[in-house]
Structures are given as structure tokens and as C-alpha cells.
Amino acid sequence: MPIPAGSHEPDPDTGEHEMAAYFPVLLFLLVGLSFPIITLFIAWLVRPNRPNDVKSSVYECGIEPETPAWTRVSVRFYIIAVLFVIFDVETIFLFPWAVKYGVLGLFGFIEMSIFLLILVVGYIYAWRKGALQWA
Amino acid sequence: MAGFDPAVFIENLAWMKPELLLAGFGLLLLLASATVPVAIRQVGGWLTLAVLAVAAFLVTAQLSAGSGGTVASTGAFPDIAGNPAFVVDGFAVVFKLIFLLGAAFTVLMSMKYPDTDGEDSAEFLALVVFSVFGMMFLASGTGLITIYIGLETMALAGYLLVGFRVQEKRANEGAVKYFVLGALASGILLYGISLVYGATGSINLYGIAASLAGDDSGAAGFLGLGVVLMLVGIGFKVAAVPFHMWAPDAYEGATTPATSFLATAAKAGAFAMLLRVFVTAFGDRGADWAPLMILLAAASMTVGNIAALRQDNVKRMLAFSSVGHAGYVLMGLIAVGLSGGDAAIRARGLLSVALYLFIYTFATAGAFALVALLRKNGQPGEMLDDFNGLVKRHPVASVCMLLFLLSLAGIPCTAGFIGKWWLFGAAIKVNLVWLAVVAVLNSVVSLYYYARVMVAIFIRDGDGESKIQVPLPLSAAIGAAGLFTLVIGVYPQPFIRLARYAVLMMGA
């Protein structure tokens, strides 16, 4: 697989690994994984575990539980989540365009404007149809 | 590596006039629906029909825009290697006309139809318009990415059209089945495309053809697997056996205009993609993929027609029958694949596919229009018993239904006979006589279940209901379909001339 021109090429003489630049990511990952695991583990080791019926029942501000823990979620959350995904996809198209904005010039600007305009029509539609209300 | 020239790009946009018109009109529909919804209810349908007519005019104008005064045959939007991604040739023009025809029938049926009329009529029309927009890339596209995005646009709008009646359980079931299986098929198609890319190094149909023409060895395994997976993916969209499972439920659950759209335009779109990809990219290896397609064709014809025998729901029956028709149409493609450089056979194959899809569109849309006619008390009249005694209630519609069913069965003097003549002839020309015999036998079988409907209409007695009120657009649809079905049957020459343009496929 040819390594793209212009990106950082690891120098084989120094024994540098191809993915050396991502070593901090690995560190992050390990720390992020270990921190909660170690904390929970130590807590599990230390704490007493004597469950009884009352302690194991569901907590509802001190009173007897009246309604089930899971309540019906309204569909408005779903609509907002779908709209988020759609505009998120639109946004990721903006990233590469922004990176090369200068090179792509006026032509690139116009084509991106058309793209955005079409989605703005969608936004107007969503707005006027009340999809953005009460959520 | 070709450089990029913005001026050339803008020039190329001129070839996309029909697509741009449709996209722009779809956007306008949405804006109007968001701001002045009441107006849409009244004029939306007629306006959409007008736009479809203008688009058809623009498409036909492309036929004479070529340098030789014949067909455009130009490549637009070249990619890095210089291969065009969008092509306007006779094939594209003919198929786009089929799409617009199917869409026009759908729009006619949807006007004054309770499930699609009302405050969401604009959404219904916009979905139809955008679906046709996506289909146009299936007919004209020659870059696999362009084709795929067009396919997804068409399919997504199709899923939404099927599920449009959200309150109705059967619509939900049909839509979910169509969507889940469609998404799976899309995934399989993409995997096949990626394998083909791996084997040939190009994502453009012309690039693939060039790479295949070059060497004979190398990544043959990848290529074979990729082609098979692509066939599976597209076979699903076409509702060929064994990928047809979604069709009966989706057709039954959708509102009748949407079902008509699926059966006519969407099927034609999938066939356009199948033809374009297999003839342009894999045309040289026809002997390799034709056997698979023979299997698909034979299975589709047989399973489709036999399953239709036991249906009491006319929409499900028509769904299975459309699976059978997909089998017939595949024979044309098989003929092209096995033509082995014989231009006459290849021409016959392409011509017969285009001609049959035209004829099939008229007959199927007409049949579904009849089903839409029989609505009563808010329920669609889709059971066989709803057709009882129709001849007393509406004799003209009954005669038209007779024409449609005879045409679908392929009885002489109707358009269907002409279409089948060309298709079966193409199969015989490549020495697949047994396949043609299977097709004829299946046509005879299909006559039986079409006859059940005819018996219900003409011989059985109905509940003694009064005459039906037919909205003007619906009667226009039925009348036009019936007229064309009859006319093509007795004087097919103009249509054959039109279908002959489909042979002009650029670079293949």
C-alpha cells in the first residue's frame, strides 16, 4: 500500500513503527480503560455485599415504586436524532471542503453552496412542519 | 490522468436538463408544502404531471442533439482516468421515458386518492419525483458510484412510498420487509462492487471493461465473486427469484399508486442498471454470467406464475405476476450476453427489453388503476371478489381491464404479444429454445389466473352496487393505458422504432 505523498513517513533506519504517531492514542485508550476498571475493582474488593429484598428494590425517592422504570419515549426524540444524523453527514462533507477551500476556489464554493442549499430546503421543511418543536 | 476543467463541467450540465428539472421541482414542492400547503392539494398533481411531461420532452430532445443528428452518445463528467460517469445515449433516453411514463401513471392514480391526497400529497409527489430523479442516474450513469447513489435515492424514496400509510399494519410490514431486505441487498451490491474494483482497478464501467479486455488472468476469482454479488444485489431490486420475497408484501401494503410505481418505474430502473452494468462493463464475459441469469430467469418465470395461481388478493397476484415478467425480461439480457459479438442479436436483445418494459408499464399501470378504481368505504378494492360484476358497473373499465390482462398474458392482437414475440425470439436466436418454451408455458399458466379476474368481472354477479364515481385523472390513466395497449398490439411499428434507440448504448 503506497503511503500517500506528503504525509509523515516513518524512517525505517531509526526503527520507527508505521503507527508510531498513534502511540498517545494507545496510552489514552489504556488509561481510559484502566481507570474505571481499577476503581470499580478496588471498590468491589473493599465493600461489603449483604443484599436483602428492600435494598435490592428499585429506588423512587423513598416511596414504594409506582410506575415501571422504563417509560414510553416520545417520537420527537427519534425525529431529532434522525435530523442530527442527516446534518452530521452534511457536516462531514464540509470538512474536506474546508481543508482545501483555497484550492477549490469559487467553483468549489458554488458546488458546496448548492449542496448546502438543498439541505437548507430540507431544514425549512423540517422547521415549518414542526419537527423541531417541543424537543 | 485527465485534468479537471470547470468549464467542461458546466458545459456537461446541459446534458442533465431533465434531472435538474426534476430535482428543482421536487425542491419547489417541498418548499410549497412547507409554506402554502393548501394550494398543493389542488394543483400539485397536475403540476407534477406537467413537469413530467416537460421532462419527457427534454429527454426526447436529447435524441436529436447529437452531432450526427441522431443520438447524443456523449460522455459527461469524466473521472480521473477520463472515463465518463454520465452518458446520454439512446438507451438512456428510452429508459428515462419509461420511468417518466410509470411516474405519470402513478401521479394520475394518486390524485383524489384518499391515502395520498390531503396534507401529505406534496410529500407523496415529492417522493415520486425524487425517486424518478434517482432512476435517471441508473439509466444514464456509467460510474458505479453515480449509479449506486442513484439507486439508493430511488430505493429510499420507494421504501418511504411503500410505508406511506403509517397507520396501516400491512403498509408497515411491507415497508419494513422492503427496507430491511433492500438495505441488505444494497450492502451485498456494494461488496460486489468493491470486489470488482479490487479485481479491475476501476470503479467506472468503461474502466472495468478496458481492464477486462486487457488481461485474462489475474484476479479472476475476485471478479467472479464480485459479479455474482452484484447480480444478487440488483436481482433483489428487480424482484427476481430467489430475491423476490419482499415483493408480495410490499406491493400489498403500499397504496395502489405506490404499488404501481414500484411495479413499473422502479422495476424498469433496476433493469436499466442491470443492463448498463452487465452490457457495458462485463459485456465481453457474457458467456460467464449468462448461465446464472438463465437460472434466475427460469426460476422467476416459474415461481412467479405458479405462486400467482393461488392468490385471492389481486395486488399480491399482480406482484407475483410481475416477478414472472421480470423473468421474461431477463431473457433479453441473456440474449445480449450470449450474442458473442453478433450485433444483430445484441440489438434484438436490447430492443426487446426496452419494448417489453414499455408494454408492461402500460398494462401493469392500467391493471393497478383498475384496482384503485374499486375503492369503497375507505378500503382498497384489491380482493378478487371486489371485481365481481364490474362489467355492469363500469363497462368501459371492464373492457380496459380485459385488454390489460390479455396483454400481460401475451395474447395476440394485444401489445403483450408483440413484446413477448420479440423477447422469446431473442432467446431462440441464441439457441435457448428450451427457455423460450418454458416462457411460453408460463404464459399459458399466467392466462389461468388472469382469467380468474376476467371471470369475476364479466361472469360473476356483484353485490348490485351502483355505478362507480371515477375521478377524472384515474379515468384518463385507464383510458390512456387501454388505448396504448390496443394500439401497440395492432400497429407496433412506431414503438419498435422508439425501442430501437435503446440499442445505441455508448461504448459497448
Place this chain on the structure above:
Amino acid sequence: MTEVSLPLFLVFAAVGVFGAVMMVTRTQPVHSALYLVLTLFSVAAIYVLLHAEFLAVVQILVYAGGIMVLFLFVIFLVRPPVPGEARWHGGRHVLLSAGLAVILACALGWHFLESAPAAAGNPSALLEGGNMEQVSMTLFRYYILPFETVSILLLVSMIGAIALARKGEGV
């Protein structure tokens, strides 16, 4: 891919396959969703190994960040998980799909080992810059048509979601 990053690939691939298998075998849909997130992250890591950093970021931002959230909303919307009610419907489906998967894996594996893919050359690798710049230069010059069509595709999904969800709620 050089020999050195093969172990890394194997690790990520194993994690991904583990996540996928766990996802299809869980009885609680929320657990399945979380295992899917694990699979998506491992796929993103494989993209990084392939020098497609932009795709890796897109995978995490959009897929794991947007679409998985959507999945979870739909899970909450459709059916709150009741423990003990879901059962493992194994049996012949497992046999069939596992069999097909094995056949596909063998076919692919055999071909990978036997033949060399032709697309060793990546035309856009001739362009400068990292993955993001390459994607940008290729997308906005040579693939403008599918790019603009994608906006129509997104629009269609938007109106579909709004029109159908609104009708369902009666809003």
C-alpha cells in the same frame, strides 16, 4: 500493508469480530448496540491502519456518534427491555448463516491467497497530502455529480422521517 502492522490488524480484526458476534447473540437490544459500538471502533482503527484517517474519523463521528445514538433512541422508542422475556432464537438460522459465512470466508480467503488484486495503484495517491486532502481533491473535482446527488438522498431521508413520524404521532 507492511509485515509490522499485521499483528495490529489482527488485534483490531479480532476485537471487531468479537463485537459483531456478541452483538448478534445478545438478548438485550441495548447490549447489542454497545457491542456494535465496539465493532465500529475497531473498524475505525483498521481504517487508520490503511492510512485512511479521514474515514476513521468519519466512522467515529457519524456512525458511532450519530447513528448509534439513533439506534438507541429507536430501541427506547420501540420496546423497553424486559429481562427474561427475550429468548435466544438459535437453531437452524444460526446453522444456515454460519454455513454461508464460512463458505464466503473460504472463497474470499482462497482468492486473496491465490491472486493479486489489480488495484494496487491508487490514482488519488498521486495527489498530495494526507487522506483528508486526497478525499477533498477527488471528491470535489471528479465526483461532483454523486456528491450533489447525495444531498438529494439526504433530503429524501429527511422528508421521509418527518412525514412518516409526524403521521404516526398525529402531530
